[in-house]
Amino acid sequence: MKNTVTTLQKQKMDGDKISMLTCYDYSMARLMDEAGINVLLIGDSLGNVVLGYEDTISVTMEDMIHHTAAVARGAKNAFVLADMPFMSYQTSVYDAVVNAGRLMKEGRANGVKLEGGAKVCPQIRAIVDAQIPVCAHIGLTPQSVNAFGGFKVQGKSEAAAKQLLEDAKAVEEAGASMLVMECVPAKLAELVTKSISIPTIGIGAGSGCDGQVLVYQDMLAMYSDMKPKFVKQFASVGEIMKQAFADYIAETKAGTFPAQEHTFAISDDVLGKLY
Secondary structure (H helix, E strand, O other): OOOOHHHHHHHHHHOOOEEEEEOOOHHHHHHHHHHOOOEEEEOOOHHHHOOOOOOOOOOOHHHHHHHHHHHHHHOOOOEEEEEOOOOOOOOOHHHHHHHHHHHHHOOOOOEEEEEEOHHHHHHHHHHHHOOOOEEEEEEOOHHHHHHHOOOOOOOOOHHHHHHHHHHHHHHHHHOOOEEEEEOOOHHHHHHHHHHOOOOEEEEOOOOOOOEEEEOHHHHOOOOOOOOOOOOOOOOOHHHHHHHHHHHHHHHHHHOOOOOHHHOOOOOHHHHHOOO
């Protein structure tokens, strides 16, 4: 069954937790889709884990469209959600609608995600008015890392917690159909989840949210030097891959690969006529 804003909303109403993972290419999209992941997020985290940038700020619209289109080609049932990169929506409401439209038309996304609370409600409202589903993102918003002074848990003080709750209600009122909360105290995230009618997706926000999202390279332990506190490593895929690469090198050097079953034959008669 195809995942849509309607089916995701029903999951919240039924208490059926939503699964979301980041995804950046066709082959991984096929695997996740076949596994039954509800939402594939083409996060601007691709800047870090795919393109090797130091942060997400360097990611462009062209980067996002390219990777979103690849994921969309591999997703048959999953909802394809594309991040709006830094400065693609902050400059004006007009730019926000144009760039959201590009992710839908050129990237074939099913919806877009943008960071911020009440301050970006004019953009959310305009994008929704253009019939484009929007997922908001509050708490730790990586595009604002320079303003935050680093990657820090958000909403710990009374004022900050109140602002986060107000932001959640504001984006819902503006028309957002989903909300990501990142690095937010678990009890606060649970309170927000109970205070709004749209699905909440947590990352470092506890189990009280309506669903969870992780960067797939993190949950598969593909990088040995990177493990945020909120990540559970469900498989050590990085080590498996490195061992496979090492085995390939060893067999190539030893001449044991390719073996006979990996090669194509030619008749001796044909071969003899070549000398």
